[in-house]
Amino acid sequence: PKGQGALYVYRRNGSTWTQDSVLHANDAKAGSGCGGPAVISGDLLVVAATRADSNAGAVYVVRRDGGSWKQDARLTYPGLPSAIRAGRFGQAVLIDGNRVYVGAPGMNQNTGAVVGFERDSATAHWRPVATLLPFAATPSIQFGTALVAVGNEIWVGAPGASRFQGRVHRYAHDTAGTFTAVTFSRPGSMNVPEPFLCTDPAIAPSSASSTARTSRADTPLLFAICATNADLLSTSLIGFAPSIFTALYLMSE
Numbered sequence: 001p002k003g004q005g006a007l008y009v010y011r012r013n014g015s016t017w018t019q020d021s022v023l024h025a026n027d028a029k030a031g032s033g034c035g036g037p038a039v040i041s042g043d044l045l046v047v048a049a050t051r052a053d054s055n056a057g058a059v060y061v062v063r064r065d066g067g068s069w070k071q072d073a074r075l076t077y078p079g080l081p082s083a084i085r086a087g088r089f090g091q092a093v094l095i096d097g098n099r100v101y102v103g104a105p106g107m108n109q110n111t112g113a114v115v116g117f118e119r120d121s122a123t124a125h126w127r128p129v130a131t132l133l134p135f136a137a138t139p140s141i142q143f144g145t146a147l148v149a150v151g152n153e154i155w156v157g158a159p160g161a162s163r164f165q166g167r168v169h170r171y172a173h174d175t176a177g178t179f180t181a182v183t184f185s186r187p188g189s190m191n192v193p194e195p196f197l198c199t200d201p202a203i204a205p206s207s208a209s210s211t212a213r214t215s216r217a218d219t220p221l222l223f224a225i226c227a228t229n230a231d232l233l234s235t236s237l238i239g240f241a242p243s244i245f246t247a248l249y250l251m252s253e
Contacts, residue, residue: 005034007047025049025060026071041095048090057089059102061126073126075102075117083108094147101154103144112143114156130179132171134158
């Protein structure tokens with residue numbers, strides 16, 4: 001169908017890249033735009049179709065089985081349909097260990113949310129296990145526009161926050177995957193984030209008490225900012241480990 005989208009997979013052989021596969025969604029429909037944001041880790045590939053379901057969005061999980069790729073799941077926002085209307089679920093996708101995180105910056109009047117999924121080995125079904133929400137849950141902040149994993153943290157971009165100055169929310173989790181702390185950073189003070197703690201990061205409180213918290217001493221951080229128009233912070237996040245490089249691109253709409 002027209003506008004269904006596709007994802008092209010290339011394999012490197014020496015210094016040459018050759019096309020390996022062309023992937024389509026099993027339930028491809030016209031205008032769904034599958035092939036948007038995508039990420040790969042090992043034999044797991046995640047690709048978004050942000051225009052699917054009348055712009056609510058969907059994400060496809062694909063696994064490599066031998067020499068071919070097979071669709072494993074179609075993920076959608078687990079909440080009320082009214083909340084995700086035009087939610088752009090899949091605007092950002094991230095694989096972190098055995099979890100897949102999906103950003104939906106258009107959810108609830110562009111407030112946004114991030115949902116984490118895990119695959120149940122017994123049933124082979126992907127189930128939602130975490131929901132990240134911003135502290136300043138106001139319309140148009142577009143929380144979930146960008147995602148990156150940095151050590152034991154998930155960083156979430158909200159380019160519309162603070163009158164489009166932008167914010168980067170940092171969610172720390174323990175080895176069990178339970179989120180325990182949240183910080184967020186302002187432009188110009190990325191190395192001195194304003195810290196907050198919450199007991200249940202799946203629920204966004206209206207305010208939180210400040211507490212002393214610093215970056216992990218064993219996690220070197222280097223920031224690079226590339227700007228031609230400094231309108232939006234945290235539109236794109238790129239992270240590399242163990243020597244972590246995070247790029248925050250400032251872009252105009």
